[in-house]
Amino acid sequence: MTPTMPRDADATRARLLGAARDEFAAVGIAGARVDRIAAAATSNKAQIYHYFGSKDGLFDAVFDAVVADTLDEVEITPDDLPGYAGRLHDSYDRRPWVQRLATWYRLERGDAGSRIGAVVRSNAAKVEAIAAAQRAGTVRDTFTAPELLGLVIHTAALWSGSTPEFGDLVRGLDGVRRRAVVVAAVDAIVRA
CATH class of the missing domain: 1.10.357.10 (Tetracycline Repressor, domain 2)
Known part of the structure; x- marks a missing residue:
């Protein structure tokens, strides 16, 4: 039996945010597709809904992060x-x-x-x-x-x-x- 690697929730969440940032920037909220975001983040759609609740919740998290980064910088x-x-x-x-x-x-x-x-x-x-x-x-x-x-x-x-x-x-x-x-x-x- 192959041992399973522990999942790093923070890393998964960060990958989802990065992929979502790029997707939303390219095509907007309506044009964004959670399957493309999940694939770009090497994750799955279920993780998006688990961490962010919805596509809109994911956009809010991305936008909040961008604002926070700008304020910090x-x-x-x-x-x-x-x-x-x-x-x-x-x-x-x-x-x-x-x-x-x-x-x-x-x-x-x-x-x-x-x-x-x-x-x-x-x-x-x-x-x-x-x-x-x-x-x-x-x-x-x-x-x-x-x-x-x-x-x-x-x-x-x-x-x-x-x-x-x-x-x-x-x-x-x-x-x-x-x-x-x-x-x-x-x-x-x-x-x-």
């Missing part, structure tokens, strides 16, 4: 929003699936009424940090804290969230220049 610095935007740009550049997942989320979940708690908490914390800096006088209050956060986040995502047609126009810009544009634009916004 890119901490907001309200007194240096241009620097924060540059670091956020770098993060999006290293992890192209982030913007794709965010786009699918907006398209397929934006009107659903459900919100992912990690995103809500992250946005609230960032808005409060910016508002506190505004109250302290270190950040101008030309824009409200939520407006300023939106401008910073979307400016940081300028290159990673653009259409292919716009990408054709700026194909010659290297990563250093793209980052410099993001930082300069946010600096101009903050000083407005």
